[in-house]
Amino acid sequence: MSIRHAYVVSDRTGLTAEAMAHSLLSQFPDIRFQTETVPFVDSIERAEELVTKINEATSQSGVRALVFVTLVDDSIRDIINGSNSVVFDLFDTFIGPMEKELAMDSSHSVGKSHGVVDTKAYTSRIGAVNFALQTDDGLETEHYNQAELIIVGVSRCGKTPTSLYLSLQYGIYVSNYPLTDDELNHKRLPDALIRHREKVFGLTIDPFRLLQIRQERYRGDSYSSANACQTEVAQAENIFRTARIPYINTTKMSVEEIGATIMHRSGLHRRI
Amino acid sequence: MSIRHAYVVSDRTGLTAEAMAHSLLSQFPDIRFQTETVPFVDSIERAEELVTKINEATSQSGVRALVFVTLVDDSIRDIINGSNSVVFDLFDTFIGPMEKELAMDSSHSVGKSHGVVDTKAYTSRIGAVNFALQTDDGLETEHYNQAELIIVGVSRCGKTPTSLYLSLQYGIYVSNYPLTDDELNHKRLPDALIRHREKVFGLTIDPFRLLQIRQERYRGDSYSSANACQTEVAQAENIFRTARIPYINTTKMSVEEIGATIMHRSGLHRRI
Numbered sequence: 001m002s003i004r005h006a007y008v009v010s011d012r013t014g015l016t017a018e019a020m021a022h023s024l025l026s027q028f029p030d031i032r033f034q035t036e037t038v039p040f041v042d043s044i045e046r047a048e049e050l051v052t053k054i055n056e057a058t059s060q061s062g063v064r065a066l067v068f069v070t071l072v073d074d075s076i077r078d079i080i081n082g083s084n085s086v087v088f089d090l091f092d093t094f095i096g097p098m099e100k101e102l103a104m105d106s107s108h109s110v111g112k113s114h115g116v117v118d119t120k121a122y123t124s125r126i127g128a129v130n131f132a133l134q135t136d137d138g139l140e141t142e143h144y145n146q147a148e149l150i151i152v153g154v155s156r157c158g159k160t161p162t163s164l165y166l167s168l169q170y171g172i173y174v175s176n177y178p179l180t181d182d183e184l185n186h187k188r189l190p191d192a193l194i195r196h197r198e199k200v201f202g203l204t205i206d207p208f209r210l211l212q213i214r215q216e217r218y219r220g221d222s223y224s225s226a227n228a229c230q231t232e233v234a235q236a237e238n239i240f241r242t243a244r245i246p247y248i249n250t251t252k253m254s255v256e257e258i259g260a261t262i263m264h265r266s267g268l269h270r271r272i
Numbered sequence: 273m274s275i276r277h278a279y280v281v282s283d284r285t286g287l288t289a290e291a292m293a294h295s296l297l298s299q300f301p302d303i304r305f306q307t308e309t310v311p312f313v314d315s316i317e318r319a320e321e322l323v324t325k326i327n328e329a330t331s332q333s334g335v336r337a338l339v340f341v342t343l344v345d346d347s348i349r350d351i352i353n354g355s356n357s358v359v360f361d362l363f364d365t366f367i368g369p370m371e372k373e374l375a376m377d378s379s380h381s382v383g384k385s386h387g388v389v390d391t392k393a394y395t396s397r398i399g400a401v402n403f404a405l406q407t408d409d410g411l412e413t414e415h416y417n418q419a420e421l422i423i424v425g426v427s428r429c430g431k432t433p434t435s436l437y438l439s440l441q442y443g444i445y446v447s448n449y450p451l452t453d454d455e456l457n458h459k460r461l462p463d464a465l466i467r468h469r470e471k472v473f474g475l476t477i478d479p480f481r482l483l484q485i486r487q488e489r490y491r492g493d494s495y496s497s498a499n500a501c502q503t504e505v506a507q508a509e510n511i512f513r514t515a516r517i518p519y520i521n522t523t524k525m526s527v528e529e530i531g532a533t534i535m536h537r538s539g540l541h542r543r544i
Contacts, residue, residue, distance in 0.1 A: 125433065164401060
């Protein structure tokens with residue numbers, strides 16, 4: 001397996017470029033990429049330092065480094081383009097055609113993606129995160145009238161990370177509620193949830209995967225037995241079906257996918 | 273101000289495409305875009321439905337809709353390309369040149385970006401989120417030996433969202449610790465932090481912005497007085513400088529920017 005250097009270069013956080021580059025590179029699974037993200041390349045000096053680094057990587061490995069850039073400033077981009085590498089310009093490639101279609105010059109201003117100081121968006125995001133923390137794991141169900149979404153499932157099926165992710169990424173008000181043994185045995189939606197049925201979304205998981213997750217933290221008690229996992233999951237799914245609660249199986253999903261799927265299926269819209 | 277329809281189309285979550293499209297569109301501030309993200313376009317049927325929608329938008333507004341796509345499957349992409357719109361292919365545009373440079377065909381497989389089931393990555397992310405929650409707001413400082421980063425600052429300066437964001441986005445173990453009145457008056461780093469000084473990172477904020485944030489939740493007590501905000505921020509910054517703790521001013525930064533800046537300045541690397 002060959003090794004190839006790859007750089008992700010941005011004048012801001014580099015998060016978007018990193019995700020895009022990762023997605024592109026993963027289409028070449030037979031090549032091992034050594035990838036480095038270089039954020040905040042916003043000065044001639046930083047750009048020149050980086051070119052030195054890229055050129056060294058290229059001459060060391062004997063093949064041109066791949067460089068993925070999202071840079072707004074032309075002079076900085078020109079410096080990177082002068083490196084001994086092959087540059088994929090994730091941003092500027094589209095600006096020309098967009099200017100043509102829109103019959104308008106672009107503003108060429110840095111930091112319009114994550115950098116805008118939008119006080120209202122900031123406040124609603126913080127509000128959403130606080131709400132998710134306040135109503136995590138079945139806490140303070142009396143605030144469910146404020147919730148836009150209530151995630152329900154057995155212990156350790158991914159409710160908390162999903163709630164936090166949705167509050168941070170989309171700014172929506174999410175609570176989560178664990179189905180305990182008693183509630184599972186009741187075979188019906190807990191009282192706290194019935195009134196808010198239309199906001200409830202279920203998570204389920206493969207019992208064997210649940211067992212793995214539980215055993216990583218707790219050992220030897222019935223909570224992390226194969227039987228408990230199997231029974232709880234079956235009971236939870238039965239409750240979802242009986243109460244007609246939409247639910248998804250998270251076993252093969254990342255938190256990003258779980259989040260986007262719930263947003264999509266619930267018809268919720270991002271607030272930030 | 274003219275209005276223009278824009279669609280972000282993806283066969284997966286659409287998060288990356290959405291961020292990239294947002295970044296591109298923001299370069300044209302004089303146009304009001306009405307943007308819709310359409311995730312999980314992974315079947316001929318979904319693609320055809322979408323084309324109908326795009327064509328309606330174009331004929332309604334009289335100008336071609338802008339369509340940003342990240343689609344791996346050729347047949348689905350062809351359908352979208354047949355719509356009455358201008359398509360910006362954020363993904364395929366680069367695959368051809370990459371295949372040429374790497375002298376290799378791409379795998380053309382969907383879902384390599386967020387979709388890989390990487391059990392180890394999942395576990396470390398969940399572990400990181402749990403750790404951030406467990407050691408939020410000065411809780412359980414006895415676990416600081418496990419922390420990779422300890423975020424410090426006055427109340428409501430953004431510690432919790434930053435910690436959760438870093439744990440979810442980068443999978444690193446982050447704690448956060450609030451500087452209370454007593455500790456601020458001490459003019460030195462609290463005992464709980466001294467032993468872990470090399471992991472400590474400070475957040476500061478403009479006192480007026482802090483006042484706004486505090487007044488949104490609490491009113492009338494000294495905590496949310498202008499004087500308290502000004503004094504606390506000055507004291508915190510003094511402690512950072514005296515103890516030689518790196519710190520950043522978060523007033524004009526989004527959570528993404530705060531996170532990426534801390535990662536960058538601390539030399540930390542993502543674990544997921």
